[in-house]
Amino acid sequence: MTFAYKIPECQTSPSDFSTMGGLSHVYFAQTWFDRMIAHVIAGLPNEACGLFAGTGEQVETLYALTNADPTPQSYLVEPREHFQAFKDSREKGHELLGCFHSHVRSQAYPSMTDVRQAAYPDWAYVIVSLREEVPVVRAFRIVDEQIREISILVKDISVEDTGSHVR
Amino acid sequence: MAVEVQLPAQLREFVDGQTVIEGTGVTVGEVLRDIVGRYPALEEGLGLKGNDIPKYVNIYLDDEDIRYLDKFETSVSNGSQVVIMPAVAGG
Helix, strand or coil, X not given: CXXXXXXXXXXXXXXXXXXXXXXXXXXXXXXXXXXXXXXXXXXXXXXXXEEEEEECCEEEEXXXXXXXXXXXXXXXXXXXXXXXXXXXXXHCCCEEEEEEEEECCCXXXXXXXXXXXXXXXXXXXXXXXXXXXXXXXXXXXXXXXXXXXXXXXXXXCCCCCCCHHHC | CEEEEECCHHHHHHHCXXXXXXXXXXXXXXXXXXXXXXXCHHHHHHCCECCECCCCEEEEECCEEHHHCCHHHCECCCCCEEEEXXXXXXX
16 A cells, blocks of 8 residues: 655755765665555554665665554664564665654654664664654654754665564 | 673774674673673663663663563573664654
């Protein structure tokens, strides 16, 4: 099932990454993007979360996981599922590239809590805002409490959905 | 017991850039204390205080989250593997 969504134009210049290194774009197959949006909608009224893995900037698997701190203002990827996703990605020859979570009442931008708890400077932090009727999706790097938006590209292809079995 | 401890990238600055350290002890807590004894800055990096596992740090022994075992008192075996990962959390 394909969902309507908006991806605002990324406002970050590639030169903004000159001192950060690492990921400046992230590419999703439509299958993974739809799965992510379905998961965060299913998580309402609380935030929902998950991880994704791949190679380079290409997402190859998305893990829709349990929020172990389920409120409308918080998420915590369930630790055992986090580890299973880590292992599964390694077995596939991939690396965890980032995480996603929803904001149910606020914009698609990292909150103060998101920034303080961002422990993976190389990751893409994807945020899906459900504040409006149509979900808004943006992605960021968070390095030393500095936020930089990165581009999201959704490729109109379907892939086999193999990520959810880690739950 | 000799145990391999894998550390995430953001903690490697506390351990001279190493990704894997060997620690000794009969429990996970002893192994971590052994490592912290050699790399004291790691204690702050991990957020270790007292006997509680920090909420935003996940510690796995041979693929199991030690929160669901005996926490820091979980027994280790020769060749066990401890993996430390910051939690993925926010709001």
